[in-house]
Amino acid sequence: xxxxxxxxxxxxxxxxxxxxxxxxxxxxxxxxxxxxxxxxxxxxxxxxxxxxxxxxxxxxxxxxxxxxxxxxxxxxxxxxxxxxxxxxxxxxxxxxxxxxxxxxxxxxxxxxxxxxxxxxxxxxxxxxxxxxxxxxxxxxxxxxxxxxxxxxxxxxxxxxxxxxxxxxxxxxxxxxxxxxxxxxxxxx
Numbered sequence: 001x002x003x004x005x006x007x008x009x010x011x012x013x014x015x016x017x018x019x020x021x022x023x024x025x026x027x028x029x030x031x032x033x034x035x036x037x038x039x040x041x042x043x044x045x046x047x048x049x050x051x052x053x054x055x056x057x058x059x060x061x062x063x064x065x066x067x068x069x070x071x072x073x074x075x076x077x078x079x080x081x082x083x084x085x086x087x088x089x090x091x092x093x094x095x096x097x098x099x100x101x102x103x104x105x106x107x108x109x110x111x112x113x114x115x116x117x118x119x120x121x122x123x124x125x126x127x128x129x130x131x132x133x134x135x136x137x138x139x140x141x142x143x144x145x146x147x148x149x150x151x152x153x154x155x156x157x158x159x160x161x162x163x164x165x166x167x168x169x170x171x172x173x174x175x176x177x178x179x180x181x182x183x184x185x186x187x188x
Contacts, residue, residue: 031151044139046091047100048091049101064166069108079174098140129153152171
């Protein structure tokens with residue numbers, strides 16, 4: 001998977017490729033991020049996470065079923081709430097000093113279960129899954145405070161993901177949310 005530029009973010013200028021750093025960033029993951037200034041969130045006291053938009057169908061990397069797509073969307077939203085609540089409180093409605101977290105799933109790659117079953121005996125499962133997402137945080141006026149395009153591949157050690165179509169994609173979007181939180185935390 002590769003980070004996307006789908007047109008979902010309000011601004012793609014200034015995004016730069018981040019090389020592997022930190023213990024959670026693994027081979028096969030790629031991120032485009034905008035460097036944050038330490039004072040970026042000085043006037044922000046809470047975060048509101050909007051519903052996740054599904055753009056994967058538009059870019060030729062859809063889920064195999066609407067149920068799998070919904071599972072990936074729900075997982076990304078839950079992970080964003082979970083990860084970002086340590087940075088600022090996540091609220092249910094927008095207040096005067098609330099930043100808005102916008103996100104989209106722009107690509108899903110599901111494991112090829114039948115192919116993995118066939119290759120299991122000879123060389124092990126070969127076809128993992130993954131996901132690509134775009135996430136931005138904007139203020140009330142729509143000015144972009146932070147932005148990331150993240151692509152995450154399924155891990156080799158997540159063996160069950162090779163035999164359950166959406167599992168690697170679900171784990172990938174959760175990992176993407178963790179990367180965003182890690183980058184926001186490091187900018188404090």
